[in-house]
Amino acid sequence: MLTLVIGGAASGKSAYAEHLAVQSGGPRYYLATMQVWDAECAARVAKHRAMRAQKQFATVECPQNLHLVRLPQQGTALLEDLGNLAANELYRPDGSCLPPKQAAEKMLAGIEAIAAQCRHLIIVSNEVFSGGADHAGETDLYLQALAMVNNAVAAKADAVCRVVCGLPVYYKGGERP
Numbered sequence: 001m002l003t004l005v006i007g008g009a010a011s012g013k014s015a016y017a018e019h020l021a022v023q024s025g026g027p028r029y030y031l032a033t034m035q036v037w038d039a040e041c042a043a044r045v046a047k048h049r050a051m052r053a054q055k056q057f058a059t060v061e062c063p064q065n066l067h068l069v070r071l072p073q074q075g076t077a078l079l080e081d082l083g084n085l086a087a088n089e090l091y092r093p094d095g096s097c098l099p100p101k102q103a104a105e106k107m108l109a110g111i112e113a114i115a116a117q118c119r120h121l122i123i124v125s126n127e128v129f130s131g132g133a134d135h136a137g138e139t140d141l142y143l144q145a146l147a148m149v150n151n152a153v154a155a156k157a158d159a160v161c162r163v164v165c166g167l168p169v170y171y172k173g174g175e176r177p
Helices: 013-024 039-053 082-090 100-115 137-156
Strands: 002-007 028-032 057-061 076-080 120-126 159-164 167-172
Touching (some): 002 013, 002 137, 013 028, 013 076, 013 120, 013 159, 039 057, 076 082, 076 100, 082 137, 100 120
Parallel strands (some): 028 076
16 A cells, blocks of 8 residues: 655644554554754654654665665555655755656655555655745756656555645545554
């Protein structure tokens, strides 16, 4: 089963996705996409790992190259989140940038590889498209890549849910453990 959970910043999407994962049973894998750049990021990662361990998640750090991740056994995987993964795949430390289509294709190949390894894949993504503002340059490239991935995942998903103020609203499928 594939579930896409989208929402704005601080909407409750991550907490809801974790709820779905816990309801799905184990083993549980938390595919963390945050790139650790400094001590502040490292502290945040350590805090999140401790919180997830209480929910019996095994954390797999995958800020890039999702297609290379191998899960030890079938279970539930929670991918948190596509926004971070898109930025990490698009923008390189040397300042170069992949074309949005290439980054999106790489991310989708990784999602397919992970989906084949688990019973339930829950993907969290940012809803960043309703602001109505025109964006230029690298911001526009990021939004293009994320939109391509969100649209492709939503088309394949068994369930698509948008979380608003902590409340899940299903556009496709429904809550199922």
